[in-house]
Amino acid sequence: MSIVEIRKSGALHGEIEVPGDKSISHRSVMLGAIAEGETRAEHFLMSADCLSTISCFRQLGIQVDVDRQGDAVTIHGKGLHGLKPSGETLYTGNSGTTTRILSGILAGQDFTSTVNGDESIQTRPMGRIMAPLTQMGACVVSLRGNDCTPLTITGGNLHGIDYLSPVASAQVKSCVLLAGLYADRPTSVTEPSLSRNHTELMLNGFGAKVSSSGHEGAWKASVEPEPVLFGRHIVVPGDISSAAYFIAAALIVPGSEVLVKNVGINPTRAGLLKVVKDMGGDVTIVSEYDRGGEKAADLLVRSSSLHGTKIGGEIIPTLIDEIPVIAVLAAYAEGTTVITDAKELKVKESDRIATVTENLTAMGADVTPQDDGMIIRGGHPLHAADVDSHKDHRIAMSLAAAALAAEKSTAGTECTRIKDADCVLISYPGFYEDLRSLCL
Ligand code: S3P
Numbered sequence: 001m002s003i004v005e006i007r008k009s010g011a012l013h014g015e016i017e018v019p020g021d022k023s024i025s026h027r028s029v030m031l032g033a034i035a036e037g038e039t040r041a042e043h044f045l046m047s048a049d050c051l052s053t054i055s056c057f058r059q060l061g062i063q064v065d066v067d068r069q070g071d072a073v074t075i076h077g078k079g080l081h082g083l084k085p086s087g088e089t090l091y092t093g094n095s096g097t098t099t100r101i102l103s104g105i106l107a108g109q110d111f112t113s114t115v116n117g118d119e120s121i122q123t124r125p126m127g128r129i130m131a132p133l134t135q136m137g138a139c140v141v142s143l144r145g146n147d148c149t150p151l152t153i154t155g156g157n158l159h160g161i162d163y164l165s166p167v168a169s170a171q172v173k174s175c176v177l178l179a180g181l182y183a184d185r186p187t188s189v190t191e192p193s194l195s196r197n198h199t200e201l202m203l204n205g206f207g208a209k210v211s212s213s214g215h216e217g218a219w220k221a222s223v224e225p226e227p228v229l230f231g232r233h234i235v236v237p238g239d240i241s242s243a244a245y246f247i248a249a250a251l252i253v254p255g256s257e258v259l260v261k262n263v264g265i266n267p268t269r270a271g272l273l274k275v276v277k278d279m280g281g282d283v284t285i286v287s288e289y290d291r292g293g294e295k296a297a298d299l300l301v302r303s304s305s306l307h308g309t310k311i312g313g314e315i316i317p318t319l320i321d322e323i324p325v326i327a328v329l330a331a332y333a334e335g336t337t338v339i340t341d342a343k344e345l346k347v348k349e350s351d352r353i354a355t356v357t358e359n360l361t362a363m364g365a366d367v368t369p370q371d372d373g374m375i376i377r378g379g380h381p382l383h384a385a386d387v388d389s390h391k392d393h394r395i396a397m398s399l400a401a402a403a404l405a406a407e408k409s410t411a412g413t414e415c416t417r418i419k420d421a422d423c424v425l426i427s428y429p430g431f432y433e434d435l436r437s438l439c440l
Pocket of ligand 1: 023024168174320344
């Protein structure tokens with residue numbers, strides 16, 4: 001068990017560049033593996049989750065060269081039909097993205113694979129991918145019969161389907177679209193709100209034919225089968241989900257001014273920026289650039305007096321991973337924030353409705369959990385406390401941001417102590433050092 005202690009900070013100042021986007025890093029390895037030739041991904045996220053993806057593809061016979069100093073990977077692709085069966089279980093660690101999206105590719109292979117991950121992965125719902133992959137003709141079995149991993153997947157001879165997904169999930173959408181590359185006719189996925197579209201953008205960049213259309217309540221992405229994919233050069237933008245902790249910390253610690261550089265602002269990911277604006281937060285885009293079809297920007301953040309807001313509906317998938325840190329902002333804001341339509345929080349790395357409520361309440365916030373979100377009544381000063389990440393990286397980092405503005409407790413505790421703080425390795429190995437570098 002690792003504990004990190006964080007005390008109230010003076011104003012945050014300086015510049016920070018966050019590591020590469022986790023979703024895009026995973027996808028660059030996956031698509032690179034099934035493309036012809038070499039794919040090089042720079043500013044690749046060298047975190048535990050992405051390393052799980054790399055190790056699974058190595059097990060499937062793909063050479064992946066990792067340059068840790070240069071934050072770059074080179075994937076020696078073998079084409080759509082070049083993967084080899086692995087004699088061992090493919091171990092996906094803590095990564096839902098690896099588990100679900102990889103399963104789509106495995107469904108297209110005419111061999112059997114077994115996929116499993118850590119304790120947390122073994123409780124996360126896989127029925128959502130088992131259903132469409134089975135409809136396509138793959139044989140997917142949950143070995144414990146609980147719709148969780150371990151899964152065995154026997155693929156090949158897939159039929160294209162038009163899948164109506166009950167959840168807005170990029171992992172489900174990507175799983176089905178990648179299986180669709182191996183089908184006998186086009187495959188489409190329609191989801192109730194538009195989830196992140198990195199797979200669609202990257203597939204098109206590699207030479208596949210993906211089209212997207214939609215309107216409120218029905219967003220459709222379709223893919224043509226059997227494309228020839230060509231390896232390419234990718235520069236991964238910084239991860240807005242990682243930038244979110246610095247944005248929040250700078251907003252809530254008085255007198256702060258921080259430049260967060262190279263943040264991916266793909267509109268299907270950037271809901272946080274809209275919410276921060278709605279709350280009265282001072283975040284300015286100072287420059288904007290293109291990273292191979294993905295937009296990125298430098299963001300100047302100044303501390304602000306925040307007020308409560310309502311967050312629900314179609315914006316939710318665009319900020320789903322940022323809700324824990326948005327809850328922190330809401331706790332420091334005046335007035336009430338109501339978050340709805342976010343039931344998905346219950347099936348993330350932890351039940352984030354429960355873990356946010358437990359920890360922010362321990363710090364003195366007024367949080368009422370709801371079945372699909374939470375109500376946070378701001379304006380109660382937060383204080384240092386012993387908190388528990390529940391081994392969920394986004395909970396640990398959100399609490400670290402909250403701790404920077406937390407007062408001494410009535411019992412005289414000055415430091416917030418975060419239990420199992422090293423879970424940040426999942427998405428941001430240097431997180432605490434980077435946070436400290438901005439604190440006076
Ligand atoms: C991800 C999709 C989201 C997100 C996760 C990464 C992806 O999950 O929460 O951290 O890379 O596709 P869902 O697809 O379950 O919403």
